[in-house]
Amino acid sequence: MDALNWFQRFTHNKRNMWIFSLFFLFPLIGNVISRWAKGGWWLNDFDALICGAHYIHTGQSPYSLHPVCEGLSPAVYVYAPQVAHFFTPFIDMFGLSSARIAYLFILLPAMGIMTWYMLFKTFPKSPFHFRLMSVAAINGSAACCGNISFILHALVVLGAINLKRSRWPFIIAVTLGAMVKPVFLTYLVVLLFENRPLVKRLFTGLIAATVGLGGVMLIMLTSGTFGDAWHEALHTIVIEQQPGISFFALTSSLGFSMTSPVSLIGLAIFTGVMIISGLILTEWGDLNDDERILLGMGFALMLNPRLQDYDMYFLGPCLAMIIMMAKPLGARIFTWASWLFSGILIFDVIINILEVEGIHRAPLTVFIYCVLTVSIAGLTAWPQRARIRGWFRNPLPVLQDILAQRI
Numbered sequence: 001m002d003a004l005n006w007f008q009r010f011t012h013n014k015r016n017m018w019i020f021s022l023f024f025l026f027p028l029i030g031n032v033i034s035r036w037a038k039g040g041w042w043l044n045d046f047d048a049l050i051c052g053a054h055y056i057h058t059g060q061s062p063y064s065l066h067p068v069c070e071g072l073s074p075a076v077y078v079y080a081p082q083v084a085h086f087f088t089p090f091i092d093m094f095g096l097s098s099a100r101i102a103y104l105f106i107l108l109p110a111m112g113i114m115t116w117y118m119l120f121k122t123f124p125k126s127p128f129h130f131r132l133m134s135v136a137a138i139n140g141s142a143a144c145c146g147n148i149s150f151i152l153h154a155l156v157v158l159g160a161i162n163l164k165r166s167r168w169p170f171i172i173a174v175t176l177g178a179m180v181k182p183v184f185l186t187y188l189v190v191l192l193f194e195n196r197p198l199v200k201r202l203f204t205g206l207i208a209a210t211v212g213l214g215g216v217m218l219i220m221l222t223s224g225t226f227g228d229a230w231h232e233a234l235h236t237i238v239i240e241q242q243p244g245i246s247f248f249a250l251t252s253s254l255g256f257s258m259t260s261p262v263s264l265i266g267l268a269i270f271t272g273v274m275i276i277s278g279l280i281l282t283e284w285g286d287l288n289d290d291e292r293i294l295l296g297m298g299f300a301l302m303l304n305p306r307l308q309d310y311d312m313y314f315l316g317p318c319l320a321m322i323i324m325m326a327k328p329l330g331a332r333i334f335t336w337a338s339w340l341f342s343g344i345l346i347f348d349v350i351i352n353i354l355e356v357e358g359i360h361r362a363p364l365t366v367f368i369y370c371v372l373t374v375s376i377a378g379l380t381a382w383p384q385r386a387r388i389r390g391w392f393r394n395p396l397p398v399l400q401d402i403l404a405q406r407i
Helices: 002-009 014-037 044-057 082-118 130-137 140-144 151-159 168-180 182-192 198-221 224-241 248-251 261-284 289-303 307-322 330-353 363-395 398-403
Strands: none
Touching: 002 014, 002 330, 002 398, 014 130, 014 140, 014 330, 044 082, 082 130, 082 151, 082 224, 082 307, 082 363, 130 330, 130 363, 151 168, 151 182, 151 289, 151 307, 168 182, 168 198, 182 198, 182 261, 182 289, 182 398, 198 398, 248 261, 248 307, 248 363, 261 363, 289 307, 289 363, 307 330, 307 363, 330 363
């Protein structure tokens, strides 16, 4: 029996549905409750932003390795100086401590948008049981940090759900995100997965990439007197100490830094394999327009080489959909895929409950997600192998179809 069928049967009555929900929500809710009960600090990542803004407002470098701001508990500030300048009006209007409260009025709706997209937006091929289970991979501490990524991701979601009306809000949202965190440029893969002729997708993607990279270059070239200090902070903190939970976490565990040739060559290969896998799933996976966008949103996160815990929200519904795309491949394949997906999430909950040290569940989960994705894409392409071999032997007809916008 496949995992989805088993869990649907198990949750047929309300009591079991409560048990199921509380079990997979425990890593998130349990950590939030624990932080509350132990008096842990909240919004420490926002404290870094507002403290950096305070430093720059007083003419000091925001890149102190030991920042001190009254009433705050800030992490080290690592964003561009322009981001700190952007937040200085918060200090003028509210002061340091009250700015945290004002920020909640922006943060909480943003988190609401992300939660709605993750769990409640209708995607026929992304079942609710799998989507809810995927919450087990999210660390509760990440939900409490108040990182600006929540707001940036929410803006991207708002642009994505209106993509059929206009692509510019999405492109602008991605560009704004990339000006704060350049890894947001991976969201542009969504444009490559749209249900449009490939030539149009590539043309739109090229324009979007030009705009996005232009925004990043603008930030880098106008960083002003604190530009050198910013670059030093990026190298000291981000590159050396924060590889994330995705590709660079793997290369870091193997002893390679993010800037080593091995890591960069590996990243190029990984990116190519993942994009090809995504195109296979979009073209032969029988997805509707909204599901193609969801697939792109999830792939954007897997392509992010420095993915963080607070970035994982859209991975779950995307992987739930990819697992369902294994169903036409046969009962055996769907069964093992569904149980591998479910198994890693059950493992996440158990590791969290037992508080096992030394096992980093988020990087392992992302790794399994990527393995599942590439495997299902490969198995989806396998029945088309004769057709694919024909393309390589004689690519001219395919190129003609692409240029004629038949593909």
